[in-house]
Amino acid sequence: MRTRARSWAAAAILAALAALAPGCGDGAPSAPPAGGDGRPLRILSLTPNVTEILFAMGLGDKVVARSTYCSYPPEVQALPAVGDTLQLNLQEVIRLEPTVAFLITRRDEVPRRLQGLGVRAVPLQSDRMGQMVQSIRTIGRETGREAAADALIQRIGADLDAVARRLQGLPRARVLFAFPMTVGSSRIMVAGRGTFVDELLSVAGAENAYPETADWPTVGPQQVVALAPEVVIINATGDDAPPDRIQVIRRAWDGLPAVPAVASGRVHVLTESYLTIPGPRVGLAARRLAETIHPDMPPEGPARTEGGP
């Protein structure tokens, strides 16, 4: 009764999301936003999903700098990029004078260095859905926009709930979620149990075919055959997204007919980058995954869903 256990897990995620969002805020800016010390709020966002969260909370006009990898929503590309948590252009950071920096890194030198420059560095986490929600709350608290944070959490919960409701009564499929193999290698990175994508899969009516708790392990063709997924989802983004690259990826998978997903033609290459971004578009990601895994699922009801492409 493993399948049943997984649907309980999905229910638990939704319940946790609901519990974390007490009361529905109107999302309107409460007070003139200010940093803790009275300076006007100027935000440095060093992580793509945090940038998305900030814009979804209506804080886009307070963001003064972004990481090199932040690209959504499109208007962030007009903002100056200051590198990433590995290589940060500190002179550029000094020039832009942010008052607060949101970042996700395991290197504590980065927040320490930013603090030294008078920037309030707020480390966040988003490896799990619950951590993402916690991060949204933290951002709300740090920017004085608690109501907007609650509203966003509520919306995300509703989006995920809408997907889960459409899947009621459908069997859960065993799904392997992978990134394309790099050129010259037959090994692929797959979502292990306990990752944020694993949680998304369980919302999307799937059971992760990778059985162990692991953070994006690498597996070879033999292991893929042994895992015997019914559905394979390849997330080909960026350089892997052009049609000729997708052709190469498909051909590589056609060489593994022993995998049930290959035999039944259920290897899907999805090019949306938001599938692995723990941000405001997780509902969209869950819907995209669900519709790919369950092409027979009932059409969307009147329930509202939000999010860009």
Add this chain to the structure above:
Amino acid sequence: MKVRPFTSRGYVISIIVGLVVWAVVAAVAVGVGGRLWAWGSAVQVRNVLALRLEWVMTASVVGSGLALAGLAFQALLRNPLAEPYILGVSGGAGLAFILGSLWVSIAWSPVFGFLGALATVAIVYAISQRRGRLEPYTLLLTGVIINAFYAAAIMLVTALAKPEQRGDIALWMMGNIGAFGPQWTLVVVVGALAVGVAALFAMLAKGFNLVAVGEDTAGALGVDVGRLRIVTFVAASLVTGASVALAGPIGFVGLICPHLLRMVLGPDHRRLVPAALFFGATFLVLADLAACLWEGATNRALPVGVLTAMCGGPFFIYLLRTRWRRSAQLQ
């Protein structure tokens, strides 16, 4: 060869001249690299000043350490192409540093860097010496092979490391005057080491000069060549390991600096040792300034180790075509 008399007054003068040249270049690097005139507020100027000062001092102590190590290796191995990076000493320090930081503790990794450097010197020396005499060709080839081996080992470690650690390792291996890291403490330690090693080498300078003429001659004139070698190798490994721990394996500084100095000052190590201390610092500060100006112009960081290797490669070939022939004829 004309040998000018060299006295303690000579030391004092060369130290003062070196210090002034370095200080001027460092001040220019702080000012120009930080574009100090372009800032709006005093807070910004103070922040940039602090950052630039830290990076210029990092570049200075690393450059000094590597130039001194290169000078000592060239003297003791009687090989104009010897250099910590080419001999694999930097690679050994790098590998040990990475292993130490991944699996032991980041605080102790400089010690691992030193042990890696020392072990590499011992291995290279043991392989390339024959009955106490060093074969120049074997020495360089050993360095090449050791480097290839370390490169493979570092790739293995990278493959086994967690995905999020890979970027760190790759970036560190390029040789960086870094934006982060446990800076000032290590800068002070490496700086003290460089100055200490320079003082030691200044005392050994006469021995270096005699060994350069010939090990037998040096022995006959009362130099304990075996002891000189051990002391020098340990000191050079120490300062190389510490430099690598601070900035990653930055290549060719130990090759370029001593040779440029020899072209100007001649072969006397009593002049070369203090000059290497200051010129190594000046050279890497200039290289870091170039990398900084590049970043300012393109908003893309340029690891300073990449820059020095780009300049060092052609310089190595130049030396191979000129000096190497001359010294090979001497053997």
